Amino acid sequence: MTWAPHVTVATIIEQDNRYLMVYEEADGQKVYNQPAGHLDPNETLQEAAIRETLEETGWTVELTGVVGVNLYTAPSNGITYFRTTFIARALSHDSQRQLDTGIIEAVWLSYEELVARKHQLRSPMTLQIIEEYRAGRRFPLEVVG
Template sequence: MTWTPHATVAVVVQDQQQRFLLVEENSNGRIVLNQPAGHVEEDEAILDAAVREALEETGWEVELQHFLGLYTYKAPANGVTYYRFCFSARAVSKRTDQLDSDIIATHWFTLEELRDRQAQLRSPLVLRCIEDYRKGRRFPLDVIVDTQT
């Protein structure tokens, strides 16, 4: 058996009212909340994947600001190990209301509202990334060295 980890990206977007952009989506038969996130496609630069996923899942064009970290999670539902490259971003403009087919809706939640909904979060990484962002965790984007660009 070959071990195949999954490379994913996620984007933490906070508005001026201190709310965070989340998507409501279907995942393994459950309705969950997640950051705009998804898999890095073959030959795609990691930074480009983060911008693309934010647009496809929320309709928002975003500008990446910082790298928050690389988070590892082994999902109990399927046993897959995910490597999540998480970024902070600024919402630039709403470009479309047409979203990926597995997205039900987008929402803006405060940190407290998300803590109250922990059972709905797709994984513990959703809250962890936001809490790290709120604690001031920031790295420059150029720590990502990607030969795809």
């Protein structure tokens, strides 16, 4: 029997007490999530996080740390995701960049706005990892090989 989780990355970018989020269509619903996506062949987790953030938001970022590594099994499809969530600093924005298919827009939301949209989050992990970040959970980038 062969089983393997899907390897994904996500990025938390906080600026002026707001978090860069992606408003997207997923599984026929409009939801909020961190910039996130799958690891591509021959790239590092760090490269994937920077690429996915740019493709989904138009923001170029610099990774500064790691919040955590989590497993999540989506009830909608039964797929288990192995996700590394990075912390990043926004460097520059390309407002003319076409965003990935399914992305409606990139938005900056406060923690309170995220809590108010709790029912619109892509998964419980979306808010959980921000709460871990807000509680001070930080690891150096070197923790990820």
